Amino acid sequence: MKLILLGAPGAGKGTQAAMLEEKYKIPQISTGDILRASVKEKTSMGVKAKEFMDKGSLVPDEVVVGIIEERIVKPDCENGFILDGFPRNTAQADALSAMLDKNGENIDLVASILVDDQEVIARLAGRRTCKECKKGYHVTFKPPKEAGKCDACGNELFQRTDDKEETVKDRLEVYKEQTQPLIDYYSQKNKLKSIVGEGGIDKVFEKICGLIDEAMP
Numbered sequence: 001m002k003l004i005l006l007g008a009p010g011a012g013k014g015t016q017a018a019m020l021e022e023k024y025k026i027p028q029i030s031t032g033d034i035l036r037a038s039v040k041e042k043t044s045m046g047v048k049a050k051e052f053m054d055k056g057s058l059v060p061d062e063v064v065v066g067i068i069e070e071r072i073v074k075p076d077c078e079n080g081f082i083l084d085g086f087p088r089n090t091a092q093a094d095a096l097s098a099m100l101d102k103n104g105e106n107i108d109l110v111a112s113i114l115v116d117d118q119e120v121i122a123r124l125a126g127r128r129t130c131k132e133c134k135k136g137y138h139v140t141f142k143p144p145k146e147a148g149k150c151d152a153c154g155n156e157l158f159q160r161t162d163d164k165e166e167t168v169k170d171r172l173e174v175y176k177e178q179t180q181p182l183i184d185y186y187s188q189k190n191k192l193k194s195i196v197g198e199g200g201i202d203k204v205f206e207k208i209c210g211l212i213d214e215a216m217p
């Protein structure tokens with residue numbers, strides 16, 4: 001199953017991708033996570049990417065396309081993958097389909113997770129992430145057992161620097177201008193299924209699993 005999770009910042013792509021990875025045994029590939037790891041390591045890619053990420057704008061296409069190109073040929077992608085945060089515009093989508101085309105492959109399903117702006121703002125304001133294992137939480141919607149500490153590894157939780165309210169507004173604008181057109185793009189290719197991404201994490205998970213089971217090749 002080659003799946004794309006499409007959705008605004010805070011729609012729940014990362015949360016759902018982690019759960020889907022466990023259930024379907026195919027890897028979550030998050031360009032945001034890969035970029036944040038290189039920012040942390042201060043690699044040359046990370047130093048460049050940080051400028052864009054801090055403003056809430058997209059990192060240049062050649063950088064993220066390169067990341068995906070290298071990642072999807074790894075052995076763990078043999079049975080498919082879950083793309084979380086890629087593609088983000090039509091140029092990236094074209095690059096992805098060219099990559100897959102070379103091997104006669106195609107995306108099986110694009111699940112678009114719809115969440116309204118007010119919900120996005122509330123989710124990102126309360127999002128917390130584990131410093132070590134990167135597990136995601138929310139202070140109200142998915143609180144850890146002990147405040148500020150990861151249930152899985154006990155390490156400290158942090159707030160993403162791009163989750164400041166001003167940056168969230170910019171990220172939402174970028175989503176609407178550059179990423180939302182992919183809804184039409186993939187619906188013309190008959191790949192798109194939309195679900196409402198509200199009503200609890202487990203409820204949303206059930207809906208996405210339903211779409212996958214229907215589309216399973």
Ligand code: AP5
Nearest residue numbers: 009010011012013014015031032059085123127138141200
């Ligand atoms: P990226 O890391 O991809 O961020 P994003 O798209 O803005 O999405 P988020 O990670 O903020 O949200 P999410 O949908 O994963 O939500 P989550 O599951 O965490 O990108 C960051 C930056 O990197 C970009 O701005 C850009 O600069 C760069 N970048 C990345 N990819 C790129 C690309 N392809 N091209 C160019 N640049 C790129 O959920 C959010 C919160 O809500 C959590 O606290 C969670 O617990 C909670 N929650 C989730 N689901 C529910 C629910 N159903 N009910 C209640 N709470 C919920």
Ligand code: MG
Nearest residue numbers: 013014015032
């Ligand atoms: Mg995410």
Ligand code: ZN
Nearest residue numbers: 130133150153
């Ligand atoms: Zn942890």
